[in-house]
Amino acid sequence: MSAGEAVEELLARVTPDRLDTYEALLRALADSELWMLLWQGDPGEPDAHYGGIEVAGHGYAPCVTSGPELTASGWNRAYEVVPGRDIAAALYPDHWGLWLNPHAPGGGLGVPWLDLRRIAGGLDRLPAGPLRISEPSVGVESFYARLVALGQRTPVLRALWRAWVRPALGVSYLAIGLDVDGPPENGAEAVRAMMREAITEVPEGLAVGTVAMADGYDPVAMWLRANTRPFYERDAPALGRAPAGDRRGYGYPRAY
Template structure:
């Protein structure tokens, strides 16, 4: 990593920075040979990939590899650094294509809505169709919770298990916390997906009324309140 200020390991050390298309990146070189070729005359420090990813992405800084190279090098946006920091097998590969789900699974949404109403920790639920750059697309359920403690998460996992049985075979579903300010799926849902379950929208007491047709709601021919799923 190229240091603009300070010495390696010092409290006042600061990485260099650059802006590309309105996004911030910290420049780096990938080897001693590239460091010599870059002509960098200030200090530098050697940092592992996961360590630097974990240091940069919380500030929404990306990493730019070998900016001196022919063609200008290669940039790694901060969402991809987040994936590196968390583990490549734990988060979907970006860039992600996000949209409203087109697949019709009204029984699942209706049953999940009923189970969410019985799970007091759930404030609201949203949904999205996620197509990673690598791997199969999946249905994402966004969880807006009053509490994210261990007991609350156990209740949410139980709610999901009770609802997944009505899904068609082979349809993958993942959950995402809407409180995660770095998850691109959560950010998209909060900005553009209407809740299909909203506890506070129902008012106090009694079962939820039938939801009007529209974005984020099961179609009118879906399961009605009190009906058993099939």
């Protein structure tokens, strides 16, 4: 079975309660080619741009999954054939998703930009959505204390955040947000060393992941910034001088 055939076979079986099938569809899309419909211009021309569909306030670029589907769609303008992983990487930074086979019975299927980000960045590296994110309730104070102590000795680290993440598929995990000076790669090795040392305090069976707070497209980082405060801040005022209203806020740095 070719990648294109796999996409179409899986597309016919995707239902809201079959997230495993949808995940398999994303894997097939990553390895397939897609026929992107050009609303204006020809491939490679400066004025060429894809068509657009808006659903529930979100933008999607329409495409078809094979030559036969292109014929069935009746599309009579230009198009270009693009590897799935490449088009995913091109669309998600502008918060655009893909709409597969809009001419098909039922209107086809939309792939949101967050899933395109997973296709571009690696499906095994990023958790399957939709994610349920909340403040953590697991009792791992020694782990947090170790992170704070090590963070104070890691000059590139500005702040540490935490959240509990429940992916649509796979195990729930404790996410640690890492806010570092400059581009994340600058202090990558120092931060990795910090996490390797601190992880020894994590009880067996508890999964822990990290998220770069500088990643403006990561849903966990976005949730953390919108809903919580860091549990360690390098430049925070000393506890004794903090405004009274701040001391009881979630995650305010405290002495361990």
